[in-house]
Amino acid sequence: xxxxxxxxxxxxxxxxxxxxxxxxxxxxxxxxxxxxxxxxxxxxxxxxxxxxxxxxxxxxxxxxxxxxxxxxxxxxxxxxxxxxxxxxxxxxxxxxxxxxxxxxxxxxxxxxxxxxxxxxxxxxxxxxxxxxxxxxxxxxxxxxxxxxxxxxxxxxxxxxxxxxxxxxxxxxxxxxxxxxxxxxxxxxxxxxxxxxxxxxxxxxxxxxxxxxxxxxxxxxxxxxxxxxxxxxxxxxxxxxxxxxxxxxxxxxxxxxxxxxxxxxxxxxxxxxxxxxxxxxxx
Amino acid sequence: xxxxxxxxxxxxxxxxxxxxxxxxxxxxxxxxxxxxxxxxxxxxxxxxxxxxxxxxxxxxxxxxxxxxxxxxxxxxxxxxxxxxxxxxxxxxxxxxxxxxxxxxxxxxxxxxxxxxxxxxxxxxxxxxxxxxxxxxxxxxxxxxxxxxxxxxxxxxxxxxxxxxxxxxxxxxxxxxxxxxxxxxxxxxxxxxxxxxxxxxxxxxxxxxxxxxxxxxxxxxxxxxxxxxxxxxxxxxxxxxxxxxxxxxxxxxxxxxxxxxxxxxxxxxxxxxxxxxxxxxxxxxxxxxxxxxxxxxxxxxxxxxxxxxxxxxxxxxxxxxxxxxxxxxxxxxxxxxxxxxxxxxxxxxxxxxxxxxxxxxxxxxxxxxxxxxxx
Numbered sequence: 001x002x003x004x005x006x007x008x009x010x011x012x013x014x015x016x017x018x019x020x021x022x023x024x025x026x027x028x029x030x031x032x033x034x035x036x037x038x039x040x041x042x043x044x045x046x047x048x049x050x051x052x053x054x055x056x057x058x059x060x061x062x063x064x065x066x067x068x069x070x071x072x073x074x075x076x077x078x079x080x081x082x083x084x085x086x087x088x089x090x091x092x093x094x095x096x097x098x099x100x101x102x103x104x105x106x107x108x109x110x111x112x113x114x115x116x117x118x119x120x121x122x123x124x125x126x127x128x129x130x131x132x133x134x135x136x137x138x139x140x141x142x143x144x145x146x147x148x149x150x151x152x153x154x155x156x157x158x159x160x161x162x163x164x165x166x167x168x169x170x171x172x173x174x175x176x177x178x179x180x181x182x183x184x185x186x187x188x189x190x191x192x193x194x195x196x197x198x199x200x201x202x203x204x205x206x207x208x209x210x211x212x213x214x215x216x217x218x219x220x221x222x223x224x225x226x227x228x229x230x231x232x233x234x235x236x237x238x239x240x241x242x243x244x245x246x247x248x249x250x251x252x253x254x255x256x257x258x259x260x261x262x263x264x265x266x267x268x269x270x271x272x273x274x275x276x277x278x279x280x281x282x
Numbered sequence: 283x284x285x286x287x288x289x290x291x292x293x294x295x296x297x298x299x300x301x302x303x304x305x306x307x308x309x310x311x312x313x314x315x316x317x318x319x320x321x322x323x324x325x326x327x328x329x330x331x332x333x334x335x336x337x338x339x340x341x342x343x344x345x346x347x348x349x350x351x352x353x354x355x356x357x358x359x360x361x362x363x364x365x366x367x368x369x370x371x372x373x374x375x376x377x378x379x380x381x382x383x384x385x386x387x388x389x390x391x392x393x394x395x396x397x398x399x400x401x402x403x404x405x406x407x408x409x410x411x412x413x414x415x416x417x418x419x420x421x422x423x424x425x426x427x428x429x430x431x432x433x434x435x436x437x438x439x440x441x442x443x444x445x446x447x448x449x450x451x452x453x454x455x456x457x458x459x460x461x462x463x464x465x466x467x468x469x470x471x472x473x474x475x476x477x478x479x480x481x482x483x484x485x486x487x488x489x490x491x492x493x494x495x496x497x498x499x500x501x502x503x504x505x506x507x508x509x510x511x512x513x514x515x516x517x518x519x520x521x522x523x524x525x526x527x528x529x530x531x532x533x534x535x536x537x538x539x540x541x542x543x544x545x546x547x548x549x550x551x552x553x554x555x556x557x558x559x560x561x562x563x564x565x566x567x568x569x570x571x572x573x574x575x576x577x578x579x580x581x582x583x584x585x586x587x588x589x590x591x592x593x594x595x596x597x598x599x600x601x602x603x604x605x606x607x608x609x610x611x612x613x614x615x616x617x618x619x620x621x622x623x624x625x626x627x628x629x630x631x632x633x634x635x636x637x638x639x640x641x642x643x644x645x646x647x648x649x650x651x652x653x654x655x656x
Contacts, residue, residue, distance in 0.1 A: 178386070178388065180384050180386060180388040181388050181390060181391075183353075183355050183375075183382075183384070183388065184382070184384060184388035184390070185390075185401070185405075186354070186355075186374075186375040186376045187353055187354075187355075187375060187376070187380075187381055187382045187450075188376075188381065188401050188402035188405055188449065188450075188453065189376050189377070189402050189405035189406045189453070190376055190401075190405040191376055192376075194405060195376075198401075199390060199392075202392050203391070203392060
């Protein structure tokens with residue numbers, strides 16, 4: 001048995017941390033969302049629902065939210081399409097190259113987000129690598145503008161950044177599949193493809209779900225990629241929050257959006273958690 | 283046939299006559315390496331239709347590898363495997379008419395017991411209406427009829443084992459491969475499953491190739507035992523034969539207990555220290571295997587008078603070093619001098635002390651080859 005002092009010693013610091021840096025700010029955010037801004041640009045503590053009503057009434061917020069969700073969904077789908085095959089290859093066929101390939105997946109995670117964002121700027125821009133290449137091949141004759149400063153650029157950048165986050169849980173779930181199940185399936189007359197469909201895919205679904213959740217939630221809350229490569233048409237919901245807390249100086253409205261977003265994400269996490277539990281068979 | 287170790291080939295051909303009729307499975311000069319390490323070094327083995335053949339060997343002898351080669355999970359480096367007129371080793375695993383019962387059962391965790399058993403039938407596009415009937419029958423055969431809708435996670439090891447058996451047998455394979463299927467079960471359940479497995483095999487008439495490291499299990503179940511040692515077949519014979527006439531010292535020691543008598547043979551007389559007997563074997567040093575239960579107490583009175591009269595009885599004297607009660611038989615250690623200790627199993631010997639006379643029938647001392655694998 002551990003002493004009380006020991007138990008207190010290991011539990012209190014993280015509890016304190018979570019309380020001070022997470023729960024208290026959330027509570028403050030929650031309070032802010034019911035306050036308002038006076039014409040004199042000060043925050044008045046008169047409790048009301050104006051901010052939430054404004055979100056419901058003004059279509060611009062919902063539009064940006066839907067766009068963000070579309071971007072998040074696109075990133076999720078592309079990250080899954082890229083991540084699953086690579087994870088599958090890594091887990092089942094890479095053999096000696098496994099460690100190297102795994103490192104190649106991990107290493108980009110060490111590079112700064114900003115560096116990777118700027119990298120896409122130089123690739124997609126009017127004088128960028130991609131346009132230069134296309135013109136060199138005479139496929140296009142003048143720079144294609146929509147590569148950069150568009151939802152397209154945001155999707156590409158975020159896919160690049162979040163694919164490893166999608167791949168890793170899928171890889172982990174594939175690694176957990178006992179190999180003799182694959183052999184049993186072959187033994188019972190299933191072709192490799194049918195073995196994949198009937199054994200490997202169903203058993204890796206918890207990983208797929210976890211990976212998809214990562215990509216979707218992280219993309220939905222992202223504000224740097226739209227800032228760097230999104231342009232006006234690539235604005236996402238977090239950019240709105242940033243500007244409300246910044247230049248627009250409307251903290252209460254920003255807090256209301258943040259709180260709605262948090263509710264959305266927590267609900268999603270709750271649902272996927274339940275689903276994962278149902279899919280995972282020990 | 284490719285040329286490899288000549289004595290492996292000899293063992294293989296020697297085994298063939300025991301397998302009655304045309305073999306259902308024929309392994310010819312199978313060689314398999316993992317990297318540089320040779321695992322199978324030229325295995326030739328014929329398996330008769332309907333036979334219960336056990337591949338017996340220590341861990342690392344290559345027995346599981348041999349099974350995996352037949353199943354199609356490994357590829358041969360050289361050699362051939364034939365099933366009737368079909369070259370089996372060229373066919374991918376999922377097209378072989380062979381099914382495996384895995385050591386750890388390998389039950390699909392995401393499918394019900396019913397769907398596990400139906401898996402192979404669905405994979406082979408069996409007519410839909412036929413499936414429930416065959417699955418039900420297979421589950422009934424292994425006494426798991428009541429568990430059809432259960433989730434595998436809820437089953438005990440023994441029950442999973444039965445499901446694995448039903449899942450394999452439902453496909454009516456030509457050969458069923460069993461990779462130490464009972465090793466994870468506790469002793470009682472294990473004995474019960476051995477009996478059931480044997481009667482099941484008789485009932486379905488399918489050829490069983492059973493891998494185990496347990497020699498008792500091998501003897502209890504098999505029509506023939508193939509003893510594998512470091513990638514080579516040591517002896518292939520029915521259990522009684524392999525026990526009664528072990529070809530090698532290794533076989534004699536691995537299957538049952540034995541005394542190995544290192545003897546000098548000269549002019550038809552073999553002498554191992556004070557123990558001397560007549561033999562027709564060639565002169566030189568030789569090793570004989572003498573089972574402990576072949577030794578009995580000699581009649582003390584007038585022993586010397588009869589000694590020369592009956593040359594088929596070998597008598598020797600020794601000091602009782604240890605006697606331990608073993609139920610039906612006592613285990614007695616006899617010190618014959620020159621650091622030779624002979625172990626005997628004797629029924630109801632009473633309490634023995636000091637020096638005593640013992641005897642055995644000369645034919646029970648079986649001359650065995652003694653060689654180390656290179």
